[in-house]
Amino acid sequence: LRVLIWFICILAIVGNLVVLLVLLTSRYKLTVPRFLMCHLAFADLCMGIYLLLIAGVDIYTQSHYYNYGIDWQMGAGCHVAGFFTVFSSELSVYTLTAITLERWHTITYAMELERQLRLRHACAVMAAGWLFALLTALMPMLGVSSY
Numbered sequence: 001l002r003v004l005i006w007f008i009c010i011l012a013i014v015g016n017l018v019v020l021l022v023l024l025t026s027r028y029k030l031t032v033p034r035f036l037m038c039h040l041a042f043a044d045l046c047m048g049i050y051l052l053l054i055a056g057v058d059i060y061t062q063s064h065y066y067n068y069g070i071d072w073q074m075g076a077g078c079h080v081a082g083f084f085t086v087f088s089s090e091l092s093v094y095t096l097t098a099i100t101l102e103r104w105h106t107i108t109y110a111m112e113l114e115r116q117l118r119l120r121h122a123c124a125v126m127a128a129g130w131l132f133a134l135l136t137a138l139m140p141m142l143g144v145s146s147y
Helices: 002-025 032-060 069-074 076-108 119-142
Strands: none
Touching (some): 032 076, 069 076, 076 119
């Protein structure tokens, strides 16, 4: 299981960095689908960072997590890990929903160019998604709930 987590962690970080690099340095115009894919890659990159943090703690505790459990749960590491996992999960699901709705809209209104989704609309949708994901991930740090 430990090896699998490291494998997934490295794959998530490297793969999503490559996706971001390719999409952001492309000579082609930034379209709405590309824009949304960048946000999805970033959200998944955050999950890779979370897995890296958890795998690092596993190495630090030398598989004796139960000896460090209370210190971990009360420390900053747990809050950072909790933030990353909630933020990346919420942003990822939100972005996948936005991609699905964008594809539906594009197919439904394919012949009506004036109803095409513009990049500024996608920016507004994703700004709302980032705000939602940030607020959701910050709630436990503000005492509303716990990770």
